[in-house]
Amino acid sequence: MDRPSDNLSDSGAVKRKRTRWALLFVLLLLFSLGAFSGSYIYTMKIDAEEERVQYESELWELGFELSKLQRENRDLMEANHNLREQLEEEMQYVDSLMLRLERVTGEVETIRRLEKIDPELLKKYSKVYFLNENYQPSGLVEIPERFLPPDKDEEYFHEEAWPFLLDLLEAAEDDGIDPRIVSGYRSFEEQMELKTRYSVIYGDGANRFSADQGYSEHQLGTAVDLSTKALGGALWGFENTDFYSWLKENAHKYGFVISYPEGNPSYIFEPWHWRFVGVKLATEVHNRGKYFYDLDQREIDEYRLYLFDR
Numbered sequence: 457m458d459r460p461s462d463n464l465s466d467s468g469a470v471k472r473k474r475t476r477w478a479l480l481f482v483l484l485l486l487f488s489l490g491a492f493s494g495s496y497i498y499t500m501k502i503d504a505e506e507e508r509v510q511y512e513s514e515l516w517e518l519g520f521e522l523s524k525l526q527r528e529n530r531d532l533m534e535a536n537h538n539l540r541e542q543l544e545e546e547m548q549y550v551d552s553l554m555l556r557l558e559r560v561t562g563e564v565e566t567i568r569r570l571e572k573i574d575p576e577l578l579k580k581y582s583k584v585y586f587l588n589e590n591y592q593p594s595g596l597v598e599i600p601e602r603f604l605p606p607d608k609d610e611e612y613f614h615e616e617a618w619p620f621l622l623d624l625l626e627a628a629e630d631d632g633i634d635p636r637i638v639s640g641y642r643s644f645e646e647q648m649e650l651k652t653r654y655s656v657i658y659g660d661g662a663n664r665f666s667a668d669q670g671y672s673e674h675q676l677g678t679a680v681d682l683s684t685k686a687l688g689g690a691l692w693g694f695e696n697t698d699f700y701s702w703l704k705e706n707a708h709k710y711g712f713v714i715s716y717p718e719g720n721p722s723y724i725f726e727p728w729h730w731r732f733v734g735v736k737l738a739t740e741v742h743n744r745g746k747y748f749y750d751l752d753q754r755e756i757d758e759y760r761l762y763l764f765d766r
């Protein structure tokens with residue numbers, strides 16, 4: 457027979473038993489959870505650590521690569537800088553060579569130009585330095601008849617200097633003058649003949665009157681004896697003509713100078729005798745109030761290059 461107290465104590469024991477089991481289960485569950493999460497966290501931590509190490513090593517490698525590139529870049533910049541400096545130096549050298557080349561080319565050009573200009577055309581002639589009897593101008597042109605006095609049928613002048621003389625004659629005509637050319641080029645023989653004629657007439661005085669044969673500027677082809685139509689082509693009295701006054705003012709513009717001015721120590725005053733020496737030298741002589749024969753030969757020679765310049 458069941459006792460109520462027995463029944464009561466029986467159900468209490470069952471309950472306790474159940475509670476114990478439940479508790480045990482919960483504990484087991486908690487333990488399992490803890491173990492699982494612990495191992496999970498541990499695994500995660502290991503993975504993170506590995507990743508960190510990997511990243512760090514990659515970072516280090518990248519840093520190494522970067523510094524290597526920077527070093528190479530620096531080397532290249534330096535090499536580039538050196539190359540530029542070298543290039544600049546070479547460019548400067550090339551420039552200096554070009555300058556030298558230009559200078560030498562200019563000098564060669566000057567020499568070539570000088571070679572074409574007869575040095576005799578600017579020589580001072582005297583009883584010490586005279587023109588060779590075989591000398592002949594490089595080229596002569598016949599002076600147009602309208603510029604000759606009636607008793608002359610032909611006269612010649614230096615081919616290259618002629619355009620300057622023509623300009624002079626035409627400019628004088630424009631100013632109301634009737635210019636005439638009594639004498640232009642004279643060969644050595646013609647000069648000798650003339651001298652003989654003068655010597656017969658004037659004796660030894662002819663030496664101061666007409667240049668000795670061979671000394672004469674007329675043999676160059678660049679000297680003229682001038683007169684006017686009104687004077688009938690005579691030389692005497694030329695110093696009183698308008699043409700002579702005009703020449704003193706203007707002849708230098710066309711490259712002409714008076715060779716034997718009043719009071720010169722070599723010959724008598726020859727107002728009619730004018731010589732072509734180039735515009736540059738004639739202008740220089742005129743502006744300085746000097747005469748061609750006053751200048752040193754060395755100074756005169758510096759104008760040779762410009763003899764036929766306008």
Ligand SMILES: [Zn+2]
Pocket residue numbers: 639674679680681728729730
């Ligand atoms: Zn003369």
